[in-house]
Amino acid sequence: MADELVAWSDDFLVGNSVIDRQHKELVRLTNEFWAGCQMGGVMAKVYFLQTIQGTVLYVKTHFSTEEELMRKANYPDFDAHKKQHEDFVAEVTRQIQFFEKEDNPNPSKFVEYLMNWILKHVADSDKKYMPYIAKLEQ
Numbered sequence: 101m102a103d104e105l106v107a108w109s110d111d112f113l114v115g116n117s118v119i120d121r122q123h124k125e126l127v128r129l130t131n132e133f134w135a136g137c138q139m140g141g142v143m144a145k146v147y148f149l150q151t152i153q154g155t156v157l158y159v160k161t162h163f164s165t166e167e168e169l170m171r172k173a174n175y176p177d178f179d180a181h182k183k184q185h186e187d188f189v190a191e192v193t194r195q196i197q198f199f200e201k202e203d204n205p206n207p208s209k210f211v212e213y214l215m216n217w218i219l220k221h222v223a224d225s226d227k228k229y230m231p232y233i234a235k236l237e238q
């Protein structure tokens with residue numbers, strides 16, 4: 101398999117098995133996506149547009165899972181966290197529309213943006229809800 105953009109690290113674990121499994125899958129999907137975009141040219145565009153929809157769907161499902169848990173846990177920063185999710189989905193949607201119009205797009209930067217956002221969000225924002233979510237399992 102081609103290059104990985106980022107290898108999964110257990111530093112990203114938030115301690116909830118469902119969320120951790122989804123985060124791992126997000127990193128795997130983004131790496132796979134990254135490898136596909138290295139083809140370049142028209143193939144990369146076709147690949148990109150076919151694959152991004154599935155990735156976005158997975159991201160949205162994951163955000164719903166997190167939001168459900170945060171709501172159950174009465175997480176005090178729920179609104180701000182949900183807003184981060186919504187802003188991210190809006191930005192990704194905007195980028196997809198941009199790539200649909202481009203003849204010869206180079207999505208590599210965009211995939212880097214996706215990965216960086218996901219990892220930063222997991223490491224910063226998701227870690228903050230960790231102690232609240234942990235209480236649900238007791």
Ligand SMILES: [Fe+2]
Nearest residue numbers: 166221225226
């Ligand atoms: Fe989140």
